[in-house]
Structure formats: structure tokens, C-alpha cells
Amino acid sequence: MKAINPDDFRADHKFSIKHAPTQVDLGLTDEHKKDALKEVSKELSKQQDKMYANNRYSVLVVLQGMDTSGKDSLIREVFKNFNARGVNVFSFKQPTSAELEHDYLWRHYIALPEKGKFAVFNRSHYENVLVTRVHPEYLLKENLPGIEDVKDIPKDFWQMRYEQINHFEKHITQNGMIVLKFFLHLGKEEQRQRLLRRLEKKSHNWKFSPGDLDEREVWEKYQEYYEDMIQNTSHNHAPWYAIPCDDKKAARLMVASIILEEIKKYDFREPEVDEKVLDNIHLYENKLKSEK
Incomplete structure (x- = not known):
């Protein structure tokens, strides 16, 4: 198996989406990818248990x-x-009317993980510099001061949002949160094939939305804004990783391996056992064993 080095997938201010691959050969069969992922996933679970006992860090996966x-x-x-208690998954769809009564980061802030736990954001606060940038009319729902029409959006608006997001992520990492962000880089032809499978396979019909085809019409805009987003928001404290995902099994293994390698850099020491417990551990053991 080709070693998965997180640095090979790190995307920084020089990131070019045109030069980023959507496919990578790990030198594994599909079955071997599944087996490798199973082992990495088990090790991740052990790390989370240690992190839970340590109670100093949490992990946010975007x-x-x-x-x-x-x-x-x-x-x-x-x-x-x-363990079900160790990870929470949040899928952020269009904001509700209640969420729109707050600033755009609010619903993400309240979903952040407690110490010792993982949270996974399936789509995230970055929708607010992607979807709303492709469709700026969505911004009008936020009732922002001074923006009554799309033409009112200032030229520096998106740069301002990048700065707000950077401050947000800097704040949470300074308070013990490990932030790892993954851009799943999909080829346009591969997306076409996957959408066709949704239509051709009756059991997958429910996954298809006509809106998916509308979004394909603005594919190039999305590519441009993904690149700009990554260039402006990838930092050492909250890095972006560009993951080739035309091969789903390979993508899963790469993401899991990168998460594992990154969190192993932290010293999740379990709390020391009280000396009284250690001194009397055999006494407690014998007491339990003697119960009828």
C-alpha cells in the first residue's frame, strides 16, 4: 500500500483546483481498501476514547x-x-427562519463538539462563501444592514467573510479544538455518472434532485470559489486537505488516515489514577470476586 502522507494533500494559499487530481492510485484492490479503512477506523475510535478520558481536546471534521x-x-x-457518545454529525442544509435571525456562524458555533468528542460537519459554515457566492440573492434572506439588493453587496464582502471565518477557527483552536477540513474533489464527468446512477437505479431515485442539474450549470463558478476559499482559509491551525474522490473507497481511507495521523500528534494522556485506588486495587478486585 502506498503510504498516505497528510502533507501530500495539504492545500494552502497556492492551491490550484485545476492541478489538483480527482483520482489517485493507492495500489490497493477495493477489498484491501475496505480492510485498511476498518483498521484505521478502529484506531481512530481508540484515540477518541483516550481523548475523552483526557478531556482537554475535541475534534471538528469539516x-x-x-x-x-x-x-x-x-x-x-x-x-x-x-462509540455513539463519541461523535456527532451535523448536516447543514438551508438555514431555517430561526437560524436566519442570527448571524451565519451561530448555528455552527452551537454545534461544536464538547471536549473529548468529535463533530462532523456535512457541509458547514463554508456554504456561506460558496453557495451564497454563486447565488448572491440568498444573502438577502440574512437581512444584513445596508444590503437590500444584490447590487448592494460590497466588493470586499467575501474577503470580510473569510476573515470572520479565520477568526472563528482561530478562536476555537486556541481553546482546545482540533480542526481538520476536507475538500472532496470530484471530477465533473464522475459526478455525471453518479447522477445517472441515481436515475437508473430505482432504489436511489430518492437521492436525485432536479436542482443537482441546475448546479452543474454553474460548475465552473463553484470551482473558482472553492479555490479562492481554500487559498484564503487554509492555515496551520485549521488546514484544508484536497482529497481526490472519484474513487469513494480510496477517499474514505485517505480522510480517515489523515485524521488519525493528525490527532496522533497530540498527547492524549489519560488522567492519573488516584494513589489510594492503585494501592488497594487488589483489595477491590478480591472484594468484587468474593461476591456471590
Whole structure:
């Protein structure tokens, strides 16, 4: 198996979406990818248990990608070995009327993980510099001061949002949250094939939305804004990783392996056992064993 080095997928201010691959050969069969993922997932679960006992850190995993990039299945397969108490998944769709009464980061802030736990954002606060940038009319629902019409959006508006997001992520990482962000990079032809499968396979018809085809019409805009987003918001404290995802099984293994390698850099020491407990551990053991 080709070693998965997180640095190979790190995307920074020089990131070019045109030069980023959507396919990578790990030198594994599909069955071997599944077996490897199972082992990595088990190790991730052990790390989360240690992190829970340590109670100093939490992990936020952000997943962004075009429709059909495999976010749902990735979450299911990567975190399937976790204790249910150890991970929470949030799928952010169009904001509700109640959420629109707050600033755009509010609903994401209240979903952040407690110490010792993982949270996975299936789509995230980055929708607010992607979807709303492709469709600026959505901004009008936020009732922002001074913006009554799309033409009122200032030229520096998106740069301002990048700065707000950077401050938000800097704040949470300074308070013990490990932030890892994954852009699932899907090829346009692969998306076409996946959408066709949704139409051709009756059991998958429910996944298809005519809106998916509308969004394909603005594919190039999304590519441009994904690139700009990553260039402006990838930092050492909250890095972006560009994951080739034309091969779903490979993508799952890469994401899981990168998460594991990154969190292993932290020293999740379990709390020391009270000396009284250690001194009397055999006494407690014998007492329990002697019960009838």
C-alpha cells in the first residue's frame, strides 16, 4: 500500500483546483481498501476514547464538496466503529427562519463538539462563501444592514467573510479544538455518472434532485470559489486537505488516515489514577470476586 502522507494533500494559499487530481492510485484492490479503512477506523475510535478520558481536546471534521462527492457514505464508513457518545454529525442544509435571525456562524458555533468528542460537519459554515457566492440573492434572506439588493453587496464582502471565518477557527483552536477540513474533489464527468446512477437505479431515485442539474450549470463558478476559499482559509491551525474522490473507497481511507495521523500528534494522556485506588486495587478486585 502506498503510504498516505497528510502533507501530500495539504492545500494552502497556492492551491490550484485545476492541478489538483480527482483520482489517485493507492495500489490497493477495493477489498484491501475496505480492510485498511476498518483498521484505521478502529484506531481512530481508540484515540477518541483516550481523548475523552483526557478531556482537554475535541475534534471538528469539516467536509465540503460538490453534490455526489460521497460525504454521507464517507461519514458512515469512517466513523462506524466509534462509540455513539463519541461523535456527532451535523448536516447543514438551508438555514431555517430561526437560524436566519442570527448571524451565519451561530448555528455552527452551537454545534461544536464538547471536549473529548468529535463533530462532523456535512457541509458547514463554508456554504456561506460558496453557495451564497454563486447565488448572491440568498444573502438577502440574512437581512444584513445596508444590503437590500444584490447590487448592494460590497466588493470586499467575501474577503470580510473569510476573515470572520479565520477568526472563528482561530478562536476555537486556541481553546482546545482540533480542526481538520476536507475538500472532496470530484471530477465533473464522475459526478455525471453518479447522477445517472441515481436515475437508473430505482432504489436511489430518492437521492436525485432536479436542482443537482441546475448546479452543474454553474460548475465552473463553484470551482473558482472553492479555490479562492481554500487559498484564503487554509492555515496551520485549521488546514484544508484536497482529497481526490472519484474513487469513494480510496477517499474514505485517505480522510480517515489523515485524521488519525493528525490527532496522533497530540498527547492524549489519560488522567492519573488516584494513589489510594492503585494501592488497594487488589483489595477491590478480591472484594468484587468474593461476591456471590
